[in-house]
Amino acid sequence: MDKLFSLEGVHLTPKQRRVADLVEKQGTSIVYHTEKEIADKAGVSTPTVSRFWGLIGYTTFKDFKKEMKSRIEITPENKFRNFAEQLDENHLLSRLVEHHFKNLVHTANHLNNEHMQKAIQTISSATVVYIYAPASSEGLGDLLEFRLKRFGIHIERIAKSGFEIYESMLHMTSQSTLIVFQFVEMLLETQALFEHANSIGMKIILISDQLVSNMHEYVDYSLYTHRGEMWEFHTMVAPVAVLEGIVMGVGLELEEVSLQRLQALSELRKTYSHLIPK
Numbered sequence: 001m002d003k004l005f006s007l008e009g010v011h012l013t014p015k016q017r018r019v020a021d022l023v024e025k026q027g028t029s030i031v032y033h034t035e036k037e038i039a040d041k042a043g044v045s046t047p048t049v050s051r052f053w054g055l056i057g058y059t060t061f062k063d064f065k066k067e068m069k070s071r072i073e074i075t076p077e078n079k080f081r082n083f084a085e086q087l088d089e090n091h092l093l094s095r096l097v098e099h100h101f102k103n104l105v106h107t108a109n110h111l112n113n114e115h116m117q118k119a120i121q122t123i124s125s126a127t128v129v130y131i132y133a134p135a136s137s138e139g140l141g142d143l144l145e146f147r148l149k150r151f152g153i154h155i156e157r158i159a160k161s162g163f164e165i166y167e168s169m170l171h172m173t174s175q176s177t178l179i180v181f182q183f184v185e186m187l188l189e190t191q192a193l194f195e196h197a198n199s200i201g202m203k204i205i206l207i208s209d210q211l212v213s214n215m216h217e218y219v220d221y222s223l224y225t226h227r228g229e230m231w232e233f234h235t236m237v238a239p240v241a242v243l244e245g246i247v248m249g250v251g252l253e254l255e256e257v258s259l260q261r262l263q264a265l266s267e268l269r270k271t272y273s274h275l276i277p278k
Contacts, residue, residue: 004028004068005056012055018042019052031065099228100237106226107238110211115221119205120249122221123153126177126203130168132158132193137181140207140239144179147247150265151258158193165189174201180219183209183227183234194218207242209234 004024012020022042023030030038039046050061058064123129129148133141138160145155158168169192172178178197182190195218197204204219209227216222225242227234251258269278 004030005064007056010055015042015044015048016052016055018044019049020056023052028068031068035061100235103226103228103235103238104241107224107242110224110226111242112222112224116223116245117249119221119223120246120253122177122203122205123148123179123246124250124253126153126175127173128154128156128171128176130156130158130172130176130178131181132165132178132190133181134160134187134189135183136234136236137183137207137239140181140236140243143240144243144246147243148250150261151250151254152261153250161187161189165193169193169196172197172200172202177203177205179205179207181207181239182215186213186215190215191218207239 004027005020007020019038019042022038026033033041035049036046039049042049053059053061053064056064058067131141131145133139133144141157145157149155156168156171159165178193180190180193194204194215196202198218203221205221205223206215206219207223207225208215209225211224223242223246225239227236227238269276
């Protein structure tokens with residue numbers, strides 16, 4: 001692996017060499033440490049660490065971290081490796097909770113509440129809700145379909161790719177609603193769905209991890225969810241939280257119908273409990 005920085009022509013004191021050695025050994029995972037953590041591990045003072053960055057050509061630790069993050073190759077392997085390097089196997093669950101909490105807070109800070117409420121109302125009044133959930137979002141589509149069907153909402157799933165999406169597009173109307181899960185880049189199938197929905201006056205709800213994207217030009221309501229930084233292993237905790245918010249909102253919007261449906265479900269379970277025990 002290439003060295004993180006050059007020390008050519010740089011004279012380091014013994015303490016500064018300890019910092020340099022630690023940073024080089026940690027590799028790109030050093031971006032997840034604080035200066036105090038680096039100082040403690042190297043056995044030096046925090047000011048010694050702060051002065052070190054200037055010696056290797058950076059103004060501050062923040063500048064160094066920015067450069068390191070830009071170097072990280074974005075692959076599934078590296079994203080998982082970067083994520084794993086942040087975890088402590090002795091405190092795995094607590095570190096995971098911290099990571100998920102960060103993603104949830106980031107989501108809450110950027111989620112458009114007005115769009116959320118209007119999306120809930122749109123779903124509640126739609127004759128049919130079409131869900132497009134390709135690739136890693138397929139499980140999210142399954143969950144949303146399962147939850148919304150309990151309220152008696154007519155759900156249609158769109159094929160993940162290829163010309164099969166036309167079978168769904170054929171039946172779309174201005175009274176139906178399209179929900180699209182799209183993370184990172186817009187697929188060609190997604191663009192086709194967007195353009196068709198726009199042409200017939202159909203409402204579109206986008207659930208995405210992109211705050212800035214040309215996808216927003218096509219849709220009526222954008223719901224942001226943070227899955228992690230680009231170089232990190234992406235988790236689905238925040239997207240699930242957004243989905244649960246949608247489901248709860250629809251349940252409240254259709255409160256009377258929702259209660260009737262749930263009561264009917266309970267009666268079915270009781271009636272056939274001798275055949276299918278809970």
